[in-house]
Amino acid sequence: DNGYKLWLGYSKVTGRQLTDTYRQQLRYLIFPAASVQLNAARAELLTGLNAMLDLKPAEVKDIKGGQTVVVGTPQSLKALAITVPDSIGKEGYLIKKTLINKNQCILIVGNTDVGVLYGVFNFLKLIQTHRSINELNIADRPRLMYRVLDHWDNLNRTVERGYAGSSIWNWHKLPDIIDQRYIDYARANASVGINGSVVNNVNADALILSHEYLLKIKALADVFRTYGIRIYLSVKFSSPIELGGLKTADPLDPEVKKWWADKADEIYRYIPDFGGFLVKANSEGQPGPQRYGRSHADGANMLADALGPHHGIVMWRAFVYDNKVPDDRFKQAYNEFKPLDGKFEDNVIIQVKNGPIDFQPREPFHPLFGAMPNTPLMMEFQLTQEYLGFSTHLVYEAPLFAECLQADTYRYGKGTTVSRIIKGDFNRKLITGMTGVANIGSDLNWCGHPFAQANWYAFGRLAWNPDQSPANIAADWLRMTFNNDESFLSPVKKIMLQSRENTVNYMAPLGLHHIMGQSTHYGPGPWVDNAGRPDWNATYYHRADSVGVGFDRTNKGSDALAQYAPEVEANWGNLKSCPDEYLLWFHHLSWTYKMRSGRTLWDDVVWHYYAGVESVKQMGGAWDKLRGKTDPERFAEVKQLMALQLKEATTWRDACVLYFQTFSKMPIGPGYPKPEHDLAYYKNMKFYYVPGIGGNNYMTN
Ligand code: BDP
Known part of the structure; x- marks a missing residue:
């Protein structure tokens, strides 16, 4: 699987019983489609059902023997006198099991053609994620325009x-x-x-x-x-x-x-x-x-x-x-x-x-x-x-x-x-x-x-x-993109949910920010102090010195906190209540500051960087155990990417810890592997091609 199909791969539903219950309820279809949008929705529904269930529902004009899927708007389904609640608005949809003329039907309806399109995709999602369709009553609408x-x-x-x-x-x-x-x-x-x-x-x-x-x-x-x-x-x-x-x-x-x-x-x-x-x-x-x-x-x-x-x-x-x-x-x-x-x-x-x-x-x-x-x-x-x-x-x-x-x-x-x-x-x-x-x-x-x-x-x-x-x-995405096998889903969902925190840890823990490589934003660059503008320098943001690190944005510093409501200002402005995650966003703290963990700030910075890399390692180990549980192409691709991520995370960790150590002058605690290289090595790393820098000269303007 090369991933092109995204979450719309419509893999075959496995399990005889499940396939049969779906098929039984989707025998007939009433879906008059006179607009381009309804046509697209209809094509999607037919493609999805065919791919997932080997099913081509018989297209009928009237509801005869039940087990009919009825799709459209009040207008496109005029003959059936369908009503759609106003509460779902212009883009919402209703998916409902109901009786029409005493016949069991599944209604997928909206007030507009696009509402129907959204309804169809969401109905297909139910099958993609192996949900029951025996009882259905879903009304949904977007909360944002x-x-x-x-x-x-x-x-x-x-x-x-x-x-x-x-x-x-x-x-x-x-x-x-x-x-x-x-x-x-x-x-x-x-x-x-x-x-x-x-x-x-x-x-x-x-x-x-x-x-x-x-x-x-x-x-x-x-x-x-x-x-x-x-x-x-x-x-x-x-x-x-x-x-x-x-x-x-x-x-x-x-x-x-x-x-x-x-x-x-x-x-x-x-x-x-x-x-x-x-x-x-x-x-x-x-x-x-x-x-x-x-x-x-x-x-x-x-x-x-x-x-x-x-x-x-x-x-x-x-x-x-x-x-x-x-x-x-x-x-x-x-x-x-x-x-x-x-x-x-x-x-x-x-x-x-x-x-x-x-x-x-x-x-x-x-x-x-x-x-x-x-x-x-x-x-x-x-x-x-x-x-x-x-x-x-x-x-x-x-x-x-x-x-x-x-x-x-x-x-x-x-x-x-x-x-x-x-x-x-x-x-x-x-x-x-x-x-x-x-x-x-x-x-x-x-x-x-x-x-x-x-x-x-x-x-x-x-x-x-x-x-x-x-x-x-995440669970829906995994089911739709990979498969519905619990022994795959649950470890991978865990990996996903943990992944952002891992990256915060090995890149910029405890509220550090904007410490990446200059202009390319690739890799670590906490030492950057000669960018075109002071506010593009990493040193502007972390303010590390021999005393400590962090940007004082309380009323003793830039007072940025005053831009928030008083409750938020009080919460983040006070060291007792400011969560660790935001600490260095708002406070300049000494290297020996006692953290909630009981460690000094310096030791905690080190702890987070090492924990970040450690969790990337664990993530790789967890993925390795899933060989055979998904297609070999994506398995292998992700495996390689995880190895590369580990390498880059390690670079981030070592470069940042060594750099901040030049201020703290404190040791990297016992039990941690020492960085492979010295700080000069990381500062001198050269990248001759970094993607993402386009044709626009936003940096020099
Ligand atoms: C920055 C990017 C820059 C964008 C800018 C923006 O580095 O490439 O042009 O945001 O949002 O983060 O306009």
């Missing part, structure tokens, strides 16, 4: 921070050639409820809005539409200059406004359901409204006005920080955006990274969540493993996502989780959404590491409902 993948794909097909080959969009052959991958990509997204795709890098090339590229975008949009997915574009704020020949991109300039409005009209002529724009402005060298003395709201609203008449949205990123601002980078997005609360048009949503710095292995939740009651905030997660070992390390990210989503902001009292904020629980007028920076590329298995597919899958599931459990999502 915009569930979007962001591709950081460049027009030359490199992928910024992409570790799975090149871009899946073949711009050269588009619009004429429609690669089967585009269709399978859309199917996979629809199967988990993802309904949007931004196809190009946030460090955008103005060319994407040219006539030639819009034709290519239209071709992709036509594919995506069949699966309920809208296409979005990252746009460069200075496009009116580069593409339109204007002298300025000032958002208040009438000509600039007109240029964008005309451009929007043009796009909607090709793509009537175009989703909208994603904008990275005044960030890491990208142009933006501040060049003209205007605010982020001025910039976003101008684009919102252009898209508004067509029902498009603007996703405006809050990822801004500036080395000329003499303040903790942690605080800058909040300081910039909080005063703009309520000043954005209704079709603007502010995209906020999960944490205040930058997709680190562990971050506290971003203080903007809960701080802008009158502004829609869209969660931005990163699926591609820029800071999590690229695509060679097995890291199941759902626990990272859930940790942020379930964090309590206390903004409306206890229980005000980030999840409730982004769902709009406290302001029903707001649009809602979640986005994930895609980890998809041209590799046969899409994501580089067979287990990285789980992050794409889990993202979709959490965007649909942010309160689902990482363990359940």
Whole structure:
């Protein structure tokens, strides 16, 4: 198995009894399909049933002998007078065992065609995961409106921070050639409820809005539409200059406004359901409204006005920080955006990274969540493993996502989780959404590491409902992607659930952050102190000295903690209550500080680094025992990857421990194997090719 089929492999159901019970209940099918979406849903259902059960249900017009699957909307099933509850909304579905004219039927229905499509995928999931269908009554709907993948794909097909080959969009052959991958990509997204795709890098090339590229975008949009997915574009704020020949991109300039409005009209002529724009402005060298003395709201609203008449949205990123601002980078997005609360048009949503710095292995939740009651905030997660070992390390990210989503902001009292904020629980007028920076590329298995597919899958599931459990999502993914054998599932689920903490331990334990190799972000680089900007130096973040380590963000330091609700500030600001996980995010502590473990801080740092590597070793051992329990191809591939991960984890450990030891001057405790090399060796390691650095010069701007 080369992994291409993702979680939609539809492996044959094993076990005579189970197969028979399924078959008996799925004899007949009523599925009139007059739209492209219903047709796609129907094809998927037939493919799935055929592959899993060797079953081709007889297509009938009326319910005769029971055992009929009835699929559609009230409209497509007019003859049967089916009703669908309003409560499932526009994209929800109902899967229900019921009697129609005294005949046993399974209803898979939605209010819209796309709801039916989601219903079909979820019905297939029941069989893929060997659930009983004897009694069914599932009503489900997405809790967020915009569930979007962001591709950081460049027009030359490199992928910024992409570790799975090149871009899946073949711009050269588009619009004429429609690669089967585009269709399978859309199917996979629809199967988990993802309904949007931004196809190009946030460090955008103005060319994407040219006539030639819009034709290519239209071709992709036509594919995506069949699966309920809208296409979005990252746009460069200075496009009116580069593409339109204007002298300025000032958002208040009438000509600039007109240029964008005309451009929007043009796009909607090709793509009537175009989703909208994603904008990275005044960030890491990208142009933006501040060049003209205007605010982020001025910039976003101008684009919102252009898209508004067509029902498009603007996703405006809050990822801004500036080395000329003499303040903790942690605080800058909040300081910039909080005063703009309520000043954005209704079709603007502010995209906020999960944490205040930058997709680190562990971050506290971003203080903007809960701080802008009158502004829609869209969660931005990163699926591609820029800071999590690229695509060679097995890291199941759902626990990272859930940790942020379930964090309590206390903004409306206890229980005000980030999840409730982004769902709009406290302001029903707001649009809602979640986005994930895609980890998809041209590799046969899409994501580089067979287990990285789980992050794409889990993202979709959490965007649909942010309160689902990482363990359940992992179990479903494993069953659908590998098999339903408990003796495989349970050890592998354990590996997955532990994997993120392993990586935190061998990379950046106890709240260390941003200590990776400069600009490539590959491997350890805690010594980096000469990057282009101070706030790109590792030393800026860990602040190690002869006394101790960590960034004091209490009121004695940068006071970033004051950006949180008082309860959170008190909790993390106080050493008695601040969890170990966040310690060095908020405190500078002496090397001899006594930890909860009873060890000194230094010994605890060492303990975590060694524990991280040890658990990677154990993970490898656990995997080895599973030989024969899955296909030999993926077994062997994962085995090799785990060996490489162990090697890299060991490098991380040894380099970091040796580096921090130059400050602590304390020994690596007895019983730990000594690092293989000295610090100079790790500092001098050279990598002549590191994937993920694309064609854009975001680093030098
Ligand atoms: C950083 C990446 C950089 C992205 C930036 C962003 O290193 O490549 O352009 O995030 O999110 O983490 O805009």
